[in-house]
Amino acid sequence: MKASLFTLTALAVSFSVFADSPTKPFAETIYHNADVITVNDNQPEASAVAVLNGKILAVGSDENVLKLADARTKVIDLKGITMIPGFVDAHGHVMNTGLQAVSANLLSPPDGPVTDIASLQTSLRKWAEKPINKAQDFIIGFGYDDSQLKEQIHPTRYDLDAVSTEVPILIIHQSGHLAVLNSKALDMLGFTAKSKNPPGGIIRRVADSNVPNGVLEESAFFGALIPLFTQISPEENELLFQAGMELYAKYGYTTAQEGRTMSDSVTTMYDIAQKKKLLLDVVAYTDIQLGTDIMKPPYLSQSYNNGFRVGGVKLTLDGSPQGKTAWLTKPYLIPPEGQTAGYAGYPIMSDEEAEKYVGMAMKNGWQLLTHANGDAAIDQYIQAVEKATQKYGAGERRFVSIHAQTAREDQVQSFKDLNVIPSFFPMHTFYWGDWHAQSVLGDERAENISPTGWALDRDMIFTSHHDAPVAFPNSMRVYSATVNRITRSGRILGKDQRVSSMTALKAQTIWAAYQHFEEDTKGSIEVGKVADLVLLSDNPLEINPLELADITVLSTIKEGEVIYTQEAAIADNSCSTSRKCQALATHTFMIAGLIPHIH
Structure with a gap:
């Protein structure tokens, strides 16, 4: 028999009747009857968590933790729902994710509707017809992917x-790492047949001519994008930032990263935080x-400071493997348009420049995140770190190799030797496993992209990220890919690189917190740490690993306050199992009846 709304609410919510005591510590909120995955090896499981002043007061059994309740305590019966620590973003771009949230969705299934150039054009037209978008006098779309288009080519200006x-x-x-502009935009930005390729970038041309075909790679694209962003008003920047944080919260992230930013964007985010505490913690790298x-x-x-800080600096050494701009030591299987056999991508800068910037970070004591996708770029980075370490000595710097997509096994060993944390992109x-095997790298190299297994073989920690807005900041898609490595076609890509569900969870929580020098305050459910918590529809350690991507984030709790709850899912036909729908219903009524402050 289905439970009524009244019954579900009554089951979900109970208030303690303990007498007030001026000496006994009390909890503001206690979650009990929960399936708690603490990600704390010393206390891996619990059933209750108490929260006071935004921090975790107690973790343990219902019997012990409920002793901290009095008449002031909100006592929440989770009815067996799974609780984990809040996800920590190891690498993403939260402010740019806001741009994704407000742009035309050009993603391919399962995240968007675009399957060919015609459907891409349709998406742009529909977006441009909305009054709020028409007023912008600019059409912007995000997420097209030539590897997923029926034509298997980039759109052009035409x-x-x-x-x-x-x-x-x-x-x-x-x-x-690439973009396409129409003729009007190319004219506005001054791209003509006389325009030369900038260092570290390419302006693609119409066949047998110098006329730009609209596709811009790397620095050619970034150089065009920066002037556009400087025209965004402070109010629009605030809306983008808020939209990005809200999308992160939907997927259970309580700490977000802005992984490559400029000084003016830093001041913008800082100023926004000074007006009102941010929805999430945001750490930026300039x-x-x-x-x-x-x-x-x-x-x-x-x-x-009110949810914002700068954590260090970012260096970019190459481009994108799926976009075929990453710098490899061996050629791409199929070269991109305009390139000949033997093409292996290209660097963003010289070895001398890379060494200069790595040395600058080390000299100043700045944490450095370095984007290096291709193994040639990783070689360049390793060489620069080795030289800087010889000059400045070893230290607790927690430098990070971002993506490290095509890292060879010897390079993973170098990461360990140099105390570099690989942040992989499983x-x-x-999204691109089949494309890597069939067009980018070939089978052998594709099997070992994001080589988490090689890191574990060496007892190294690693982190897993989404790089939003490259992909949605979908924590469960990250989780599933790290564990399963299943391509769109159903192929297991690199079975020896797969890891356990617990290892993958650590890569998104406690190890990601460690990457940010925050392991003492975040990343696990432990007494004294911030009450950053996530409620899930299923226990990721118990279900079939192939179902991980289908887990729903029911609520995201930041420092004890609910910042996201999945209310719409009750009426949504996307509930794939009765168990999940029941969890969604129970949780939604609990939140609606108990916690009034939802951002």
């Missing part, structure tokens, strides 16, 4: 001109090539 020749159009590749004037207090800090196995 495909976008078919949408409009009067309004400038910019569409961004899902990798974030582009070391674009100026380091911001690398000082109050911005640079080990602690958060989601590639799902």
